[in-house]
Amino acid sequence: MLFVNRRASLAAVPPQASMADALTWATGTYELPQAALNPPVVTTTKRLCGSVLCTTSRISPFRSRKRPIFEEQWGCSGRCVLAMVQAAVRREIAGGLETSVAQHRHRLPLGLLMLGQGWITQAQLQYALAVQKLHGGRIGDWLVAECGVAPEHVTRGLSLQWSCPVLTARGFSPAAMALIVPKLFVEEFGLVPLRIAGSQLLYVGFEERLDASAARGLEQMMNLKVESGLVGTLEYSTIRQSLLSQLVAPAKCEVAADADALAARITAILEQKQPIGAKVVRMHRYLWLRLWLEKASRASRGAAPRDHEDILDYIFTVGR
Numbered sequence: 001m002l003f004v005n006r007r008a009s010l011a012a013v014p015p016q017a018s019m020a021d022a023l024t025w026a027t028g029t030y031e032l033p034q035a036a037l038n039p040p041v042v043t044t045t046k047r048l049c050g051s052v053l054c055t056t057s058r059i060s061p062f063r064s065r066k067r068p069i070f071e072e073q074w075g076c077s078g079r080c081v082l083a084m085v086q087a088a089v090r091r092e093i094a095g096g097l098e099t100s101v102a103q104h105r106h107r108l109p110l111g112l113l114m115l116g117q118g119w120i121t122q123a124q125l126q127y128a129l130a131v132q133k134l135h136g137g138r139i140g141d142w143l144v145a146e147c148g149v150a151p152e153h154v155t156r157g158l159s160l161q162w163s164c165p166v167l168t169a170r171g172f173s174p175a176a177m178a179l180i181v182p183k184l185f186v187e188e189f190g191l192v193p194l195r196i197a198g199s200q201l202l203y204v205g206f207e208e209r210l211d212a213s214a215a216r217g218l219e220q221m222m223n224l225k226v227e228s229g230l231v232g233t234l235e236y237s238t239i240r241q242s243l244l245s246q247l248v249a250p251a252k253c254e255v256a257a258d259a260d261a262l263a264a265r266i267t268a269i270l271e272q273k274q275p276i277g278a279k280v281v282r283m284h285r286y287l288w289l290r291l292w293l294e295k296a297s298r299a300s301r302g303a304a305p306r307d308h309e310d311i312l313d314y315i316f317t318v319g320r
Helices: 019-027 078-095 110-117 122-135 139-147 151-162 183-189 212-222 233-244 259-273
Strands: 002-005 029-032 192-197 201-206 225-231 251-256 277-283 286-292 311-318
Touching: 078 259, 078 277, 078 286, 110 122, 110 139, 110 151, 122 139, 139 151, 151 225, 151 233, 183 212, 183 233, 183 251, 183 286, 192 233, 201 212, 201 233, 212 225, 212 277, 212 286, 225 233, 251 259, 259 286, 259 311
Parallel strands: 201 225, 251 311
Antiparallel strands: 002 029, 192 201, 277 286, 286 311
16 A cells, blocks of 8 residues: 555545545545556457467458457468368368277177067067068068067167167257258268257267267267267158258368368368358268358357358368
């Protein structure tokens, strides 16, 4: 604290003083607060370039500091954006998670599992196996079609194989879920987004087997925890058709010669479209780039895009 001896009129009272202190100031000693001697320094922060290779000391005054944003980072120039994209492309190509059926060959066969649960008899299993050997197809389908087994038992058996829950269409909104993922991934990987719970958990359904790689890519893109499960065949077919019939975000498919050409193409798209947000993730052999064109579409974590015009998807393959 600083003590100041003043003999002055009330007109000279410091602005920090209260009325009681004003009388003390005019007649004697006033205790000046330390905050008045060391006022807080008000600083303004500017968005910094996200490229670790950035050496630019002066940024063009004509370049917006709000766009383009790639993976939550802003690039001060096209060169810096390219460096950020190159790092992301290398990361996804090198670190993509692939899950094949071969990794699950240790599972107990579906027929034996259902037999052990008492859902089918030995005679039903032997007959379904004989028909499958003759005509091909899935054992579960033959158990339902030829042996009168309830489809729900087949779905429950598959869920035990994959150690996952059985999901339903409860809370499913086709218009909202169709904006979660491009049609190509629904058709090729069989994943169907079902609903978002509590803005933190995205439920994704599959018909016969889980796809960990596709689910992981969707989890990274949406920044949500993905819970995968199986859906009964009839219900799954209805959900899938509902998704494919909806108006979804336009997805453009392109082929890049190599990783460098892909990074250059993505950079050109970012510089042209100037998105408020963008991210690239791997989905098996594809690299999926999503652009959020409007700020409202990135307003809250876990929120699905409001409209197909809010986002733009690019799906790339590298090489042949």
